Amino acid sequence: MELPHAQAAVLRAASAEDATPIDELAAETDLPPETVTGAAFELEERGLVVVLSREEESTTLTEEGDEYADRGLPEVRLYEAARGLDADPVPMGEAIGRAGLEGPEVDIALSNYARKGYGKIDSGTVTTDPDAVPDTDSEAMALDAITAGEAAPSDEVLDRLERRGLIERSERTERTVTLSDDGVTALMEGVESRETVGQLTPELLASGEWRDVEFGAYNVEADAERVDGGRLHVLRETGERVKDVLVGMGFEEMDGPHADADFWINDCLFMPQDHPARTHWDRFALEEPSEIDDLPEGLVSRVERAHREGVGPDGDGYHSPWDEGFARALALRGHTTSLTTRYLSGTEIGEIDPPARFFSVEKAYRNDTLDATHLLEFFQIEGWVMADSLSVRDLMGTFEEFYAQFGITDIEFKPHYNPYTEPSFELFGTHPTTGELIEIGNSGLFREEMLEPLGVECDVMAWGLALERLAMLTTGAEDIRDLHGTLADLDFLRNAEVSY
Numbered sequence: 001m002e003l004p005h006a007q008a009a010v011l012r013a014a015s016a017e018d019a020t021p022i023d024e025l026a027a028e029t030d031l032p033p034e035t036v037t038g039a040a041f042e043l044e045e046r047g048l049v050v051v052l053s054r055e056e057e058s059t060t061l062t063e064e065g066d067e068y069a070d071r072g073l074p075e076v077r078l079y080e081a082a083r084g085l086d087a088d089p090v091p092m093g094e095a096i097g098r099a100g101l102e103g104p105e106v107d108i109a110l111s112n113y114a115r116k117g118y119g120k121i122d123s124g125t126v127t128t129d130p131d132a133v134p135d136t137d138s139e140a141m142a143l144d145a146i147t148a149g150e151a152a153p154s155d156e157v158l159d160r161l162e163r164r165g166l167i168e169r170s171e172r173t174e175r176t177v178t179l180s181d182d183g184v185t186a187l188m189e190g191v192e193s194r195e196t197v198g199q200l201t202p203e204l205l206a207s208g209e210w211r212d213v214e215f216g217a218y219n220v221e222a223d224a225e226r227v228d229g230g231r232l233h234v235l236r237e238t239g240e241r242v243k244d245v246l247v248g249m250g251f252e253e254m255d256g257p258h259a260d261a262d263f264w265i266n267d268c269l270f271m272p273q274d275h276p277a278r279t280h281w282d283r284f285a286l287e288e289p290s291e292i293d294d295l296p297e298g299l300v301s302r303v304e305r306a307h308r309e310g311v312g313p314d315g316d317g318y319h320s321p322w323d324e325g326f327a328r329a330l331a332l333r334g335h336t337t338s339l340t341t342r343y344l345s346g347t348e349i350g351e352i353d354p355p356a357r358f359f360s361v362e363k364a365y366r367n368d369t370l371d372a373t374h375l376l377e378f379f380q381i382e383g384w385v386m387a388d389s390l391s392v393r394d395l396m397g398t399f400e401e402f403y404a405q406f407g408i409t410d411i412e413f414k415p416h417y418n419p420y421t422e423p424s425f426e427l428f429g430t431h432p433t434t435g436e437l438i439e440i441g442n443s444g445l446f447r448e449e450m451l452e453p454l455g456v457e458c459d460v461m462a463w464g465l466a467l468e469r470l471a472m473l474t475t476g477a478e479d480i481r482d483l484h485g486t487l488a489d490l491d492f493l494r495n496a497e498v499s500y
């Protein structure tokens, strides 16, 4: 039988008794592993070998892990150094010096010391717990086992080492090749190798040689090196997708300033000036410039009147002070509803007649406490629909249609309160992995006290949805900080898929 060179070599190197790993065949045939894999699959297609694939998890030490495997974990070294000194408690500086800890190792030692029960660190001194046994430190033992290529330690220890950046775990496909009966027969009858050409070159073309050579087939299943090229950030990708969906639903995009007057951010929304969200605690005020130059005069007095007296014959205002200076103050917008008030007032693109639909996917800024579901700046999916007659059913139907585009069909609504909408609803979605209900948005029908001063005479339903929360539902991220910011998980960002 005549076979291309690589296939003939692999066939000769394979055995009928043992399953030989690709790496071994590569070493034996002096061919690159990708070529061996390709040849093995082609031989399997001819029925001459059997290729078995198995997923293997491999663990390797990082540079830092390697160093600790060699010199000991910083916290263990600190414990041993402190034990060796004749005092208890030991002055910290002395223990650190004796342990030979330098630079970042000092913090690493201190932060793991108490966690592992080696003793206490208190006002510049170190105490040692006489019962601690650093010789059996599970992390140190795991580092040793990995170095020696011994059986994998428990997942829990591996997780901790991975979080400390001491190991890297990766999955690879391990393939083995075994001769089939037909393969053995072919070898006994004799196999000759024939050269094949892997790549068409300008020389082959120019010389006309391409007419006579035999080209090797492409193997699209061969293992290839993984290359992490650049890609759009999941949030950006989700945002782009949201825009496409909304444009598809007939919405037009709004645009406007990130730093804006409180007038547009709050006063036009019938937010009383003494509302708790308007204190300096919650907003990022601008120092320079601190005030907007121009506000539309007529609108300012209509808004002031609504705040003081309410709207309509039975209207009632807030009976609280209203000050134009307060309305002029500039801040980073705490919600993108400032774009909605600008557009509804007619100052951006002129009067808007019903029916109309507008949206934005833009940043908002709040002085919140950072946690798994809150960031200081985040993207809001703002939107509103203006029509002659709208009901809560229209609002719910719009959300159902919107979220269904992302595969989310189980949103829940909860009655809520906003000074500018009546009725108001909060939206919740179920997290795909934790099963927890998370808040994904806020919505309602704008009330008269807001619409009348803006000169809007028909119904408007509106909402602000959190883009990050939508991304958490579609990607399964459990912590918003995995998506965005200094703690973002690169692996997650490389692999996350935006599902819809």
Ligand SMILES: N[C@@H](Cc1ccccc1)C(=O)O
Binding pocket: 334, 335, 336, 337, 418, 421, 442, 443, 444, 462, 463, 464, 465
């Ligand atoms: N501005 C609200 C969202 C919202 C917009 C419009 C109407 C109702 C609610 C928020 O940030 O939570």
